Amino acid sequence: MNIEAKAGSSFTHTFRFSQADVEAFAQVTGDTNPLHLDAEFAATTPFKRPIIHGMLGASVFTKVLGTQYPGYGSVYLKQTLEFMRPMFVDTDYEGVFTIVSINPDKHTAEISTEILDSQTRKVTTRGVATLMNKEKF
Numbered sequence: 001m002n003i004e005a006k007a008g009s010s011f012t013h014t015f016r017f018s019q020a021d022v023e024a025f026a027q028v029t030g031d032t033n034p035l036h037l038d039a040e041f042a043a044t045t046p047f048k049r050p051i052i053h054g055m056l057g058a059s060v061f062t063k064v065l066g067t068q069y070p071g072y073g074s075v076y077l078k079q080t081l082e083f084m085r086p087m088f089v090d091t092d093y094e095g096v097f098t099i100v101s102i103n104p105d106k107h108t109a110e111i112s113t114e115i116l117d118s119q120t121r122k123v124t125t126r127g128v129a130t131l132m133n134k135e136k137f
Helices: 019-029 054-067
Strands: 010-015 075-079 093-103 108-117 123-132
Touching (some): 019 054
Antiparallel strands (some): 010 093, 075 123
């Protein structure tokens, strides 16, 4: 990914999760809340159907920042998160990453991280990541 390392540079990543992904995440983390796994239970909630774990949705941030930009060799220092809306399986989402600031002396950058529902364009998750990468920043 060829991104200019300057404030305001932005890039996107489209993705989706399956119910099998949700089940695997539940198994790995131990978070077996029926809100994520049981359609009958979820139907009794305001969401009316199972939702994706918020942290599973946010995991796209580490995937992209660790493998695409800034990519390999990056050290994740911090991530803030706000879960604005539920995410659902088999729905297309777009991760939007925007460089907020760069500190070349420390080789760090703050990058705005957002997830948008590709159809509604509403933000489901947002935050700011702080990363260190000696080759990129």
